[in-house]
Amino acid sequence: MRALVAASALLLLLCTQLRAASETCEVPNSITENYSRLPHVAQAVKHDNKLSVLVLSGVPSQTGTASSLKNYPAYLAQSLHERLKDVGVDVYAHAEPRKSITDILAVLPKLLDERKPNLVIWQTGTVEAMRGMDPDLYGDKLVAGVDIILKANADVILVNQQYSPRTDFMFDGGPYTDNMRWVSQTKDIPLFNRYEVMKYWADNGNFDFTALRNDGSFERLHRCLGGLLSDLIIRAASLPGGLDR
Amino acid sequence: MQPAAPPGRDLRLDFFRGLSLWFIFLDHVPSNLVAWLTVRNFGFSDASEIFVFISGYTATFVYGRVMRERGFIIGAARILKRAWQIYVAYVFLLVFYLAEIAYASRGFENPIYTEEFGIFEFFQKPDIVLIEALKLRFLPANVDVLPLYIVLMTLFPAALWFLLRWPNITLGASVVFYAAAHHFDWNLALYPYDHTWFFNPFAWQLLFVIGGWCALGGVKKIDAILRSRVVTALCIVFLIVAALYQLSWLSHGVTRRLPAWAMILPLDKSGLSLFRLCHFLALAILVIRFVPFDAPFLRSKWMRPLVLCGQNSLEIFCLGVFLSFSAHFILTEISTRIPMQFAVSFTGISIMVGVATIMTWYKDNERRGGKPPPASEQSLGGQTA
Numbered sequence: 001m002r003a004l005v006a007a008s009a010l011l012l013l014l015c016t017q018l019r020a021a022s023e024t025c026e027v028p029n030s031i032t033e034n035y036s037r038l039p040h041v042a043q044a045v046k047h048d049n050k051l052s053v054l055v056l057s058g059v060p061s062q063t064g065t066a067s068s069l070k071n072y073p074a075y076l077a078q079s080l081h082e083r084l085k086d087v088g089v090d091v092y093a094h095a096e097p098r099k100s101i102t103d104i105l106a107v108l109p110k111l112l113d114e115r116k117p118n119l120v121i122w123q124t125g126t127v128e129a130m131r132g133m134d135p136d137l138y139g140d141k142l143v144a145g146v147d148i149i150l151k152a153n154a155d156v157i158l159v160n161q162q163y164s165p166r167t168d169f170m171f172d173g174g175p176y177t178d179n180m181r182w183v184s185q186t187k188d189i190p191l192f193n194r195y196e197v198m199k200y201w202a203d204n205g206n207f208d209f210t211a212l213r214n215d216g217s218f219e220r221l222h223r224c225l226g227g228l229l230s231d232l233i234i235r236a237a238s239l240p241g242g243l244d245r
Numbered sequence: 246m247q248p249a250a251p252p253g254r255d256l257r258l259d260f261f262r263g264l265s266l267w268f269i270f271l272d273h274v275p276s277n278l279v280a281w282l283t284v285r286n287f288g289f290s291d292a293s294e295i296f297v298f299i300s301g302y303t304a305t306f307v308y309g310r311v312m313r314e315r316g317f318i319i320g321a322a323r324i325l326k327r328a329w330q331i332y333v334a335y336v337f338l339l340v341f342y343l344a345e346i347a348y349a350s351r352g353f354e355n356p357i358y359t360e361e362f363g364i365f366e367f368f369q370k371p372d373i374v375l376i377e378a379l380k381l382r383f384l385p386a387n388v389d390v391l392p393l394y395i396v397l398m399t400l401f402p403a404a405l406w407f408l409l410r411w412p413n414i415t416l417g418a419s420v421v422f423y424a425a426a427h428h429f430d431w432n433l434a435l436y437p438y439d440h441t442w443f444f445n446p447f448a449w450q451l452l453f454v455i456g457g458w459c460a461l462g463g464v465k466k467i468d469a470i471l472r473s474r475v476v477t478a479l480c481i482v483f484l485i486v487a488a489l490y491q492l493s494w495l496s497h498g499v500t501r502r503l504p505a506w507a508m509i510l511p512l513d514k515s516g517l518s519l520f521r522l523c524h525f526l527a528l529a530i531l532v533i534r535f536v537p538f539d540a541p542f543l544r545s546k547w548m549r550p551l552v553l554c555g556q557n558s559l560e561i562f563c564l565g566v567f568l569s570f571s572a573h574f575i576l577t578e579i580s581t582r583i584p585m586q587f588a589v590s591f592t593g594i595s596i597m598v599g600v601a602t603i604m605t606w607y608k609d610n611e612r613r614g615g616k617p618p619p620a621s622e623q624s625l626g627g628q629t630a
Contacts, residue, residue, distance in 0.1 A: 033497050059360050100438070126360055131438045132386075136513050165581050166349050167361045168275040169573040171386050178494075178511035185500060185508065199276055202581050210577045211355055218356045 025224030027200050032228060034190045034236055038155040041237040044118040050088040051080065054117035054154075056104070057095050058127050066091035070219065073121075075226025083234060083241030092117075100127050101141045108145060112152040120149050121229065123159040123194075125176040132171070139179035146187050157232065158184055158191045163198035165210050190236055192229060256543040256552055257536055262299045263555030263601075266565055268292035270593055273387050273569035275576070278583055279590035288487040289512055289524035293390055297449055298525065300394060300558070301456025304401060309409055309461065321402035328398035334563045335391045339378055342385040345570050349577075377436035384435060384442065387566050393444040396433075397453050404454065412461050419454035422447065427516055441515070448517040452525070464533060471530050480527040487524050553601040557608075561601050568593040 044051050055062065055073040062069065066077035077091035092115060096104050101124060112120075122145070128138050142158075149156045158180050161173040177195060184191035198221070201207045207217050234241045268283040269292045285291035304324070312320025353362055377383040381392050407415040425431065426447035433442045470476060493499040494510055512518040542548055554561045572589035579585060609618070 030496070035497060035501050060362075061356070061359050130361065132384075132435060132440045132443065133438070134441055134515060135511070136515070139511075162357075162360060163276065164358065164361055165276065165577050166358060169273075169387065169570060170346060170349070175511060175514065181494075181497075182508065182511060185497070186505060191497075203278075203583050205582060208581075209357055210581060212351060213354050214356050221357065 024206070025201075025227055027197050027228070031193060031196045031200055032232065034232060036184070036188045036190045036236060038119060038157075038190070038233060038237040040118045040153055040155045041233060042239065045084060045087050045237065045239055049086065051084065051090070051119070052115065052117045053077075053080075053089070053091045053119045053121060054111070054115050055091065055093040055121045055123065056108075056111070057093070057123035057159075058097055058099060059095050059123070060097040061095075062093045062123075063095035064093060066093065069093060070222070072222040072225040072229065075223045076121075076229050077226075079227050079230035080233070083230065084239065098127060100131060100133060101138060101145065105141060105145050105148070108148050109152075112149065112154065116152075117154050119155045119157065119233065121157045121159055121192075122146075122149070125173060125180060126161040129161060129171045129173040129176050135175035135179050138176055139182060142179065142183045143187065146183060146189060150187070155237075156187075156189045157229070158189065159194050159229075160191070161195055163195050163202060163209065165202065190232060192232060194225065197225070197228065255538055257532065257538065257540070258299050258303060259552045259555035260543055260548060261295055261532070261555070262303075262558050263551035263553065263561075265292040265295035265299070266554050266558065266561050266597070267551070267594055269296065269390075269562065270565035270569055270597065271590055273566060274572040274586070274589060274593070275569075276581070276586075277572075277590060278586045286491060288484060288491055288528070289518075290521045290528065291514075293444070293514075294452060294517075294521065294525040296390060296558075296562075297393070297397075297452045298456040298529065299555075301397075301453035302460045303456075304398065304453075305405060305408060305457035305460040308401070308405060309457075312405055312409060317402070317406055320405065324398055324402050324405070328395055328401075331391060331395050331398060331559060334559060335388060335395065336379070338388045338391070338563055338566050339385060341567055341570050342388070345574070348574070373436075382434070382436040386443075387569060389443045391562070392442070393446055393449055396446045397450060400450075401453075404450075405457070408454070408457050408461060412458050412463060416454055416458045416463070419451050423451040423517075432515070443515055445515050445517070448515070452517065452522065455526075472534055476530065477534055480530050483523065483527045484531070487520075487527075550598040550601075553605055554597055557601045557604040560604055561597050564597055564600055565593070568596060 041051060053073075053076070055076075059071070062071050062073065066074045068074075071093075073091050073093040077089060080087075080089045080091070094111060094115075096107065104124075124142065125138070146156050146158075160177045160180050173195060177193070180191055183189075198207070198209065201221075201224075202209055207221060208215075209217070209221075211217065233239070268285075271277060271280045271283050272285065272292065274280065280286075283292065284295075304327075308320050308324050308327075311323050374383055378385075381395065384392055404415065404419075407418075426445065431447045432445045435441060464471065490510060493503075500508070500510075509520060512520050514521065536543075543552065572593055575589055576585060
């Protein structure tokens with residue numbers, strides 16, 4: 001009887017632990033590990049008391065000032081505001097809907113000149129994977145783009161394609177992420193592996209990305225992504241502010 | 246223990262082609278944990294190299310004999326008939342692919358999928374997409390190796406004619422062609438973005454021709470060299486280094502310690518990078534060295550599922566692609582979690598084995614014209630290209 005009670009208690013504890021795990025944004029360090037620094041971010045925060053972030057993507061709904069958005073740039077801005085209280089944080093998202101990296105390279109200098117960011121979060125690879133661009137060519141163009149950003153005195157964080165279980169049979173993003181990985185290493189810039197992060201959450205039941213309609217997980221997902229990106233920035237630039245979660 | 250095939254048949258080809266078909270299926274199920282077991286995670290090359298090499302080998306073995314015995318015209322006609330069969334198989338899979346896309350579009354009401362919505366921009370012109378797909382200018386992701394196979398088989402009559410007369414010169418020409426394709430960036434264009442084929446036929450033809458060269462006795466001529474201790478040791482070292490490289494890719498902490506010149510990953514699969522080619526050849530040399538033609542395990546009942554799949558390669562390849570679409574459907578509709586990934590993987594392979602068994606039984610029956618099999622023979626079908 002005692003054994004049964006103990007077993008039941010253990011099972012209950014396990015269930016609550018599992019439930020607790022499923023409500024957090026946590027991922028193992030192996031997925032978010034990063035060894036690259038963000039010197040321009042550190043410089044801007046410590047010396048100028050400001051931080052300007054540009055989120056560049058191909059998502060039509062992800063454009064404008066962070067406060068007008070519902071996706072991760074908004075939550076990233078919110079988290080950075082809370083953690084860097086006396087710093088003037090400005091997060092702006094710019095989208096080039098359905099444009100491939102070739103088109104983005106053409107508009108990048110002008111965009112950097114207009115926004116003058118200290119950090120560019122470059123979400124890339126999805127359009128190129130969907131269109132079947134040669135992954136090696138993609139890697140070469142990504143290097144060119146990163147060079148343009150670094151020359152404009154800004155840091156870069158690369159963000160790869162999302163985990164998208166309903167569409168991932170149509171294209172394989174793996175070779176593009178591998179090329180981003182190579183660029184991140186040769187240029188010593190962080191890569192935020194959004195695909196692995198979301199896959200981890202899906203495998204462990206934190207999220208169900210197959211739902212046909214939004215069941216609230218869209219906001220929760222982007223809040224988690226914004227928090228993890230904020231963690232990455234704080235750590236890589238050695239800023240005070242602690243962890244978000 | 247029953248023999249899985251008549252004596253004389255090289256079951257190594259069936260065995261490894263079967264294995265590559267299982268791997269291709271597992272790799273095609275999106276985001277599948279079981280795919281971690283496949284060869285691509287432990288070295289530079291993957292199942293595609295095995296499949297293309299063995300296809301070149303068996304095509305030469307089967308049609309080379311026909312061309313020698315019955316002349317160029319008959320041989321070429323047989324090869325083109327096979328190319329046509331592969332084309333029909335490709336169109337068959339295309340239909341399933343389009344159906345799956347139409348179904349997947351339902352999920353686009355969820356804002357999470359805003360990012361992928363662009364996939365449908367070219368489907369707004371289905372008439373053009375279909376025509377381009379039939380012209381092999383629009384290729385679904387998972388069936389890429391079939392269009393490559395179609396192009397290689399269509400051009401194969403001429404290549405085989407040369408191979409049968411001057412095997413070494415033909416192999417040399419194939420190497421030159423491969424190098425030129427790399428140097429001049431030759432590839433076939435795709436609709437609608439002017440991108441190129443994932444499996445560049447100008448590069449991958451080399452592996453097909455190497456397979457053909459081996460089938461015509463090329464390996465026997467250099468057998469002593471291949472079996473030498475130095476070559477064996479070099480191959481083993483190369484495979485170990487490749488495995489370490491591939492596994493190191495899992496961790497930034499490890500790869501960041503590599504000097505810039507040693508950062509060779511990721512390798513170019515489209516153009517069949519030299520590292521991938523060498524890795525496959527090292528694997529093949531070790532197989533020739535350590536797995537004899539008549540290795541008993543190849544005829545054991547435990548290996549029979551693989552051999553059966555390898556003996557019905559085109560059908561099982563197509564079935565594998567179809568099953569990967571079905572697996573994707575089940576994963577998205579029921580659960581994408583890890584237990585379901587295992588379930589669809591093992592169910593898929595069981596179905597592949599079951600269908601291969603029926604195909605072999607059917608072919609065997611057809612060949613005998615409905616007569617009962619002779620007591621001494623438990624044959625499992627003829628060699629297919």
